[in-house]
């Protein structure tokens with residue numbers, strides 16, 4: 001659909017976590033978790049320097065928000081990228097989308113001030129609308145991941161305590177995919 005309404009995709013006021021897909025000048029697809037900030041009808045992202053996502057979004061002027069609930073995918077895309085087989089180019093579109101996403105929106109993005117990129121929805125597709133209850137384990141995986149990215153930046157041990165705290169919630173409230181995701185996160189952190 002053209003000119004999609006982000007509300008139909010569950011992107012409401014506040015910050016919605018998605019996996020952003022972008023491509024490099026030479027067409028290499030990239031995926032990373034990014035928060036879409038919505039304030040009424042205004043949508044933007046803060047892209048911090050140093051990421052492929054920021055570099056690609058600045059160069060191509062486009063970014064795709066993949067609305068996806070797979071916690072393992074969030075871990076894999078934070079610390080690396082899935083292989084090319086994880087992406088597709090729907091309807092001849094020249095921009096990558098995750099094959100397993102429930103929905104996606106292609107945004108035009110323009111850097112406005114500092115790290116801020118303003119987003120305008122261009123095209124989108126809803127593939128499935130999973131009925132999801134709030135699961136504290138799934139949310140805890142995302143919290144642990146955010147702390148892991150901070151730990152990677154400054155090595156502050158307080159983040160390890162926070163990750164242990166969220167790990168306990170995952171063990172109590174998560175399902176098999178949340179437990180797999182946190183196990184993968186711990187494995188990545190041990191080998192770094």
Ligand SMILES: Cc1cc2nc3c(=O)[nH]c(=O)nc-3n(C[C@H](O)[C@H](O)[C@H](O)COP(=O)(O)O)c2cc1C
Pocket residue numbers: 017030031032033034035036045046047048049050051052053054077078079080081142145146149
């Ligand atoms: C839940 C979550 C939300 C994130 N949101 C952002 C964000 O809004 N902006 C940003 O620059 N990085 C964000 N990050 C960090 C990036 O995903 C991370 O730096 C990633 O390694 C960038 O990968 P890339 O170099 O492939 O783009 C977030 C990480 C997580 C786990």
